[in-house]
Amino acid sequence: MRISRAGLLVAIAVLVPIVVELRTVLVHLGVEMSVTETGLLAAAMVGVLLAWAVAPDVRGRKRSNGESE
Amino acid sequence: MSLGANSGTYLDQFPGEAKVIRTAFYSSFIALGIGALMGLLQVFHRLDILRLIPSEDYYSYLTLHAVLLVLTFSIFFLVGVFTWAVTTSLDRGLEDLRYTWGWYGLMAVGTLMAGVAIIGGFFDSIPMSAAVLYTFYAPLQAHPLFYLGLALFIVGSWLAGLDWFRSWWAWRSENPDERIPLPTFMALTTTLFWIISSMGVAISVVVFLLPWSLGLIGQVDALLTRTLFWFFGHAVVYFWLMPAYMLWYVMLPKISGGKLFSDPLARVVFVLFLILSTPTGIHHQYLDPGIAEGFKFIVMVNTMFLLLPSLLTAFTVVASMEHGARQRGGTGYFGWLRALPWRDPVFAGMALAGLMFAAAGFSGMINAGMNINYLVHNTWWIVGHFHLTIGTAVALTFMATTYWFLPQLTNKEIWSKSVGLAQVLLWFVGMTLMSNAMHRSGLVGVPRRTAEPQYSGFDYEVAAGSMAELNMQVAIGGTLLFISTLLFLTVVVMTVWGSKVDTLPANGYAETLSGPEDAPLVLDNLKLWTAIAVVLVVLAYALPLASIIGRRGLFGPGGSPSPQFIDTLVFTGQAIVDSAVGVIR
Numbered sequence: 147m148r149i150s151r152a153g154l155l156v157a158i159a160v161l162v163p164i165v166v167e168l169r170t171v172l173v174h175l176g177v178e179m180s181v182t183e184t185g186l187l188a189a190a191m192v193g194v195l196l197a198w199a200v201a202p203d204v205r206g207r208k209r210s211n212g213e214s215e
Numbered sequence: 216m217s218l219g220a221n222s223g224t225y226l227d228q229f230p231g232e233a234k235v236i237r238t239a240f241y242s243s244f245i246a247l248g249i250g251a252l253m254g255l256l257q258v259f260h261r262l263d264i265l266r267l268i269p270s271e272d273y274y275s276y277l278t279l280h281a282v283l284l285v286l287t288f289s290i291f292f293l294v295g296v297f298t299w300a301v302t303t304s305l306d307r308g309l310e311d312l313r314y315t316w317g318w319y320g321l322m323a324v325g326t327l328m329a330g331v332a333i334i335g336g337f338f339d340s341i342p343m344s345a346a347v348l349y350t351f352y353a354p355l356q357a358h359p360l361f362y363l364g365l366a367l368f369i370v371g372s373w374l375a376g377l378d379w380f381r382s383w384w385a386w387r388s389e390n391p392d393e394r395i396p397l398p399t400f401m402a403l404t405t406t407l408f409w410i411i412s413s414m415g416v417a418i419s420v421v422v423f424l425l426p427w428s429l430g431l432i433g434q435v436d437a438l439l440t441r442t443l444f445w446f447f448g449h450a451v452v453y454f455w456l457m458p459a460y461m462l463w464y465v466m467l468p469k470i471s472g473g474k475l476f477s478d479p480l481a482r483v484v485f486v487l488f489l490i491l492s493t494p495t496g497i498h499h500q501y502l503d504p505g506i507a508e509g510f511k512f513i514v515m516v517n518t519m520f521l522l523l524p525s526l527l528t529a530f531t532v533v534a535s536m537e538h539g540a541r542q543r544g545g546t547g548y549f550g551w552l553r554a555l556p557w558r559d560p561v562f563a564g565m566a567l568a569g570l571m572f573a574a575a576g577f578s579g580m581i582n583a584g585m586n587i588n589y590l591v592h593n594t595w596w597i598v599g600h601f602h603l604t605i606g607t608a609v610a611l612t613f614m615a616t617t618y619w620f621l622p623q624l625t626n627k628e629i630w631s632k633s634v635g636l637a638q639v640l641l642w643f644v645g646m647t648l649m650s651n652a653m654h655r656s657g658l659v660g661v662p663r664r665t666a667e668p669q670y671s672g673f674d675y676e677v678a679a680g681s682m683a684e685l686n687m688q689v690a691i692g693g694t695l696l697f698i699s700t701l702l703f704l705t706v707v708v709m710t711v712w713g714s715k716v717d718t719l720p721a722n723g724y725a726e727t728l729s730g731p732e733d734a735p736l737v738l739d740n741l742k743l744w745t746a747i748a749v750v751l752v753v754l755a756y757a758l759p760l761a762s763i764i765g766r767r768g769l770f771g772p773g774g775s776p777s778p779q780f781i782d783t784l785v786f787t788g789q790a791i792v793d794s795a796v797g798v799i800r
Contacts, residue, residue: 152558152636159567159640163574163647166688170655173679181684 149199157199161191225299225623225722231312232302235319236295237624240617242323243291244707247610250283251700258649258693260666262686268337273666274346275336281349282333285455285605286368287326292613293458294322294375297402299620300461301379303722304396305386315378321371328364332357348664350444353424353437362425369413376406394731395739397478398465398724404485405457407745408450411752412493415446423770436771438505439763445496446756453492455605457485459612463532463569466616469725470562471539471555478727479734480531486738487524490748491517494755501588505767510759511585517755518583525576532569538728560635564615567643568608575603578654593664596657599650607646614703615639621710622719630709634702641699649692652685758799764789765796 149157165188169179179187226233257276259265268276298315302308309315329345335358336344345357379402383395395403423435423443468475475481497514500506537551545554556562578600581587591597618635622628629635659675661668661682675682737743768789 149553150558152563153553153555155636155640156557156563156567159643160570162644163651166647166651170679178679181680 148203154199222721224719226626233624235315239291239295243288246283246287253280255697270666278348279333289455296458300398300402301382304398310381318371318374322368325364325368328360332361353435353440359428362420366420401461401485404489408489408492409454412447412450415443419443445499449496450492455609459609462616465724467565468535471536472543473539475725475727476531476534477729478731482734482738484524484527486744489744494751502592515585560639561615561619564639568611571603572608591657594657595653595661595663598663599653602650626715627713628716638699638702645692645695648688652688656685761796764792
């Protein structure tokens, strides 16, 4: 993994305010999303984050964090 | 001082002081538990999900929730933190533990008295009530026990501050050429503005509200007592915040694996808070009639200056965290973030609290702006704002650092760091949902401080989604926050129940990249900064207070105090004020 499991959990938590605020921002850009659509967007974002986290680092870097998971 | 210079945990180094701090923390956690339950019941009542009591008793919920969380939870915790900071950084115990237990006892008795008066409001058989909310604005009147309890609590906190000063004075006499260690400097500057600012509420309570509730005087002036309350009411926010700031400065870099970026910058920040915290309170009164717009404008400018220390803090703390991450092998513009110890609830909780505080700063600027404040004044926006400041920046930092302090104070390992991490993340998510919905509700005019925000035949038009969705967001957020509180208390109880270990890290705090030797000596001149703080307070408040008293008298229009000796005192006082106003004009 490119990120520790705890780091991933924190990143998912940080997505919550981003999604919540994004819905309001999008309304001001003329895009209205229902709660269901917002939930789906959140799920997609978490999916992308998970895919990034578990994919091998193309630059071959090792995870620098010495945390034990 | 290098940290961990004395080996062993805090309990090993200062067993007597550790007992006092533990007791203060436990008092704080009891208040947190009860206050959080009141918060959940309040959310359910207001949203009409579950109503256990009639709506007229809602204000007792609200008062208990606010007093227990913003005064009792936060102040009991912070007196413990500052006691730790002073003793650790001076490397000496307090001067007299009997005195220390004395101020703790005063605060505990004061809390009990105020709490009994509030809880009495729930029972018809108990002839007392204090449903006056945290601000206790007249003409709302509480039982005398409430005011007396608050007065004792505040006096107890003053005596705590004096305790830290006594330690510093004793240390200074033995180390005349040394700079004040940073944590002690932070505790002392905070104490100074706390004493200056809480004079306002002390006068309001002791001179006006308590005699009024006892029937000694017939009426009080609502505007004067409100103004005296806000003399203290904004600075108290910084009284809660400064220990959180201190922990971000002296603990977060250490937990990150690095050093504090700059000791001098940290000192500048605390000096700025000392001089600017109090002359800002009138920004809570932008909509109060009876205070001239010019005074409000001056206070707005003072408030905007407070952005500076907050931005300095954001820079210094993030720079320190980056330094720590790079020490742990982190690289890249943002890649270093991955090297931070996110697994540790102490770090994760403090970092997320800091992140939420940035959002609180933005909404705070809106509150502080005179014109745009009119849009959000007395709406749910304000409640959303202070749940980000005291409710997250402070509360989440305090809970997260408990996972560091508790082992230091008990010699026992934290029961479960994984549960601790889940707890701080749950708080972050819950507060995001609740606070966001409160802010957005406030923008469309949903009022605060009411059990019945629903109006028949009227719909709020929210910008995105619907009111029902916002209400649901508040309900879900409030529930997550309550669950997070329960998890926190579970970890505390299970930790205290655990067995002692001897593998805990030594007590200490972060070393610095740029130390006190780089800070100008003048920064340690507490007399100078206190004098400037007092002058600024006089400039901000003398004319508004003289104007209020000059026009309305000390007791408001038509107010006639009794018994007669008060009348005489008032007559003399008014003559002095009139003369002063005449000279000023």
